[in-house]
């Protein structure tokens with residue numbers, strides 16, 4: 001015990017002398033994930049293997065989507081290069097284990113933040129990227145326009161998701177009967193729905209918009225306006241790696257703050273010349289916010305230049321600039337009627 005203590009003192013003394021002599025740079029944090037990521041030269045991102053608007057590869061293996069862009073933003077902050085994000089497709093069922101076993105550095109995959117997921121898997125959801133909720137899709141020909149008119153339905157749902165329990169709660173709370181038609185693989189759930197084996201398909205509303213695009217005749221299917229749950233979709237990281245968690249959290253907040261300040265991928269060069277204090281702190285011409293994260297000063301400017309602000313990412317992937325055309329709704333900025341609100345960079 002005493003020997004360890006003395007040993008520790010000696011190492012501490014040697015480090016202090018080395019710092020004073022300028023021989024090594026003082027590192028404020030022990031950034032294991034960040035260090036490994038830098039050593040490897042890329043960020044490993046766990047994503048959905050094919051959800052239009054969120055993460056989907058084309059036939060050349062180039063990925064696009066909201067969740068994909070978030071990972072690219074992390075890569076841009078670290079490497080000044082959004083291409084340094086590598087995507088690993090993960091099923092709903094395997095996503096948490098694969099993150100825990102370090103197969104990926106970050107999960108950016110339509111995943112709902114819930115208490116048990118943080119506590120049971122020792123994970124952490126740094127901030128909400130997309131406020132979603134669970135809904136129902138059904139054939140237009142059924143002429144149903146309320147989730148309260150689904151008594152005695154056969155409900156298609158994917159196992160291993162928050163969706164299963166929400167559906168059970170909804171039917172029980174409203175005194176309705178239903179039969180679950182569930183499979184671990186999404187393909188099988190969709191096949192069952194398309195094959196008429198279910199009366200309705202339930203999932204997060206954003207996913208219903210995305211999956212409807214893949215049906216043979218999308219316009220034959222309606223998404224009911226009712227939302228039966230809160231699904232705050234968020235990136236996920238491992239617990240006890242606070243500096244990595246901070247980096248992921250502030251990447252998202254930098255994107256939201258950029259939108260609020262009107263800074264976009266188009267006007268970032270002008271923003272770098274701005275004398276407005278809020279803008280200067282965000283783009284790194286004032287303060288040492290980047291250094292405090294273990295990154296260069298211009299970390300946020302890199303994100304905005306290469307990927308864009310939150311609104312740009314939303315619109316091009318899932319909003320008006322996309323096929324999904326999901327209204328901004330809850331994901332509008334707080335100053336615009338929504339609940340997207342980032343703490344300030346100061």
Ligand SMILES: N[C@@H](CCC(=O)N[C@@H](CS)C(=O)NCC(=O)O)C(=O)O
Nearest residue numbers: 091092110111112158161162186207
């Ligand atoms: N947000 C919900 C649902 C997310 C989810 O995994 N949804 C399914 C249904 S669309 C999915 O992405 N499946 C694709 C797959 O497992 O590859 C959750 O975190 O549990």
